[in-house]
Amino acid sequence: MTRRTVRIAMNGVTGRMGYRQHLVRSILSLQQQGGLDLGDGTTLWPEPVLVGRREHALRAMAEQHGIEHWSTDLDAVLADPSVEIYFDAQVTSAREDAVRRAIAAGKHIYCEKPTATSLDGALELARLAVAAGVKHGVVQDKLFLPGLQKLKRLVDGGFFGRILSIRGEFGYWVFEGDWQSAQRPSWNYRAEDGGGIVADMFPHWEYVMHETFSRVRTVQALATTHVPQRWDERGKPYDATADDAAYGIFQLDGGAVAQINSSWTVRVNRDELVEFQVDGTHGSAVAGLRNCRVQHRSATPKPVWNPDLPATEAFRDQWQEVPDNTEFDNGFKAQWELFLRHVVLDEPWRWDLTAGARGVQLAELGLRSSAEGRRLDVPELSL
Known part of the structure; x- marks a missing residue:
């Protein structure tokens, strides 16, 4: 069995939903089950990189769960070529700018909704992601x-x-x-x-x-x-x-x-x-x-x-x-599994940033x- 590691920048996981459902019940749960079996002899291993503004909260969370990497510098994380996916669960007002930066850095995008504070902003994110050729998804739990x-x-x-x-x-x-x-x-x-x-x-x-x-x-x-x-x-x-x-x-x-x-x-x-x-x-x-x-x-x-x-x-x-x-x-974990398979195996996916724009x-x-x-x-x- 071959192990394929996917590093995920997770921004906003010090919040209730980002922490409980996305980090603990999804990504860390996948690790606890030994990774995601892709069915072709490969096990996908999701590795979180915690991102946020509160250094003490990130450090405490990383120590509690044995997570090696965390940072308060989003741009530095996005500049790391080993990070493939950017996930955003911040407050809505901060999401659009961060997702734009992640798209510009060539990262695949997975984020909470609403994707932006306006329809124009949500559509622009979808256009940018399509133009950049990155895969993109929105949580529809x-x-x-x-x-x-x-x-x-x-x-x-x-x-x-x-x-x-x-x-x-x-x-x-x-x-x-x-x-x-x-x-x-x-x-x-x-x-x-x-x-x-x-x-x-x-x-x-x-x-x-x-x-x-x-x-x-x-x-x-x-x-x-x-x-x-x-x-x-x-x-x-x-x-x-x-x-x-x-x-x-x-x-x-x-x-x-x-x-x-x-x-x-x-x-x-x-x-x-x-x-x-x-x-x-x-x-x-x-x-x-x-x-x-x-x-x-x-x-x-x-x-x-x-x-x-x-x-x-x-x-x-x-x-x-x-x-x-x-x-x-x-439900959050089930959708994470589908998105990870979409990123790695290019399996079908329909809950993209355009779908997120419909919600906005x-x-x-x-x-x-x-x-x-x-x-x-x-x-x-x-x-």
């Missing part, structure tokens, strides 16, 4: 969740018949930071730092709808800031200038209508933090992070509206659980729709 993979299996199998509607509910209560610490960083609630739930979540919803159902044709959204003041990591109060809740209606190719609520100011009364209900002429499904339940038309009850009597049926008990039928790995486009149009109070078309993108 929700597609690899067990619940949504089961939902996709149902769609591909024709379970729904004609899909009529999709209703999504996402969110939870993020504490303001005064009497309990917040679960999300304070920059998420400052528009000037690239925060806002539309910028964060609409890129997710774009690829979920695009990949699972069909392309988004129109958007109508209302974005608002329900909690106008929060407290940062030092306990200092600040004005929340970014939206913390968004209510969107999307028309899809084929006629289906999607309604998705996104909120950091909602208390959870559902089985999972995100759920999608899909209704079709032949059946319905409710999918979350891990689970998916279905109700076929042959097993659909016939409720009768009668407000004078208590409900006589336990409606949730009338749904059937969709079996796993396979083993699901961590939908977020930009969603905010504009909210500001103008009207429904907007979502044009197809071209480089």
Whole structure:
């Protein structure tokens, strides 16, 4: 067995998502399993090079996990010819410049979303990557969740018949930071730092709808800031200038209508933090992070509206659980494996910077729709 090492500059892994999901649950997990078997007698060994601004945090992380290389000098890392891939999980406002520099250095690009703070910036990154001939990808982790993979299996199998509607509910209560610490960083609630739930979540919803159902044709959204003041990591109060809740209606190719609520100011009364209900002429499904339940038309009850009597049926008990039928790995790790195979073996890959630009486009149009109070078309993108 031949071992092929791929060195990856990982920028922004001192943050919660970059650290937990990308470094620990993906790259270090691949190392713990002995590398990625490419199936041709070669094992791919991913070697992280940690990059960031906080020297003490990088040093402590490297020591904790036995990582040899780390640096606060991004340009020096990008100048190293042994580094093949640049990964970015920084705050959104810092991502575009760093990715540009990595493309100019000839590195393959893999990054979190949104890829830029504007559609123009996102499209320019895609154009630059294509012109430079580097491979490029954007994290679209929700597609690899067990619940949504089961939902996709149902769609591909024709379970729904004609899909009529999709209703999504996402969110939870993020504490303001005064009497309990917040679960999300304070920059998420400052528009000037690239925060806002539309910028964060609409890129997710774009690829979920695009990949699972069909392309988004129109958007109508209302974005608002329900909690106008929060407290940062030092306990200092600040004005929340970014939206913390968004209510969107999307028309899809084929006629289906999607309604998705996104909120950091909602208390959870559902089985999972995100759920999608899909209704079709032949059946319905409710999918979350891990689970998916279905109700076929042959097993659909016939409720009768009668407000004078208590409900006589336990409606949730009338749904059937969709079996796993396979083993699901961590979604971030699964996509990392596909991207690494794309880089080394040139295997097919469709979640590129152009796909990332579609997410930025939908977020930009969603905010504009909210500001103008009207429904907007979502044009197809071209480089």
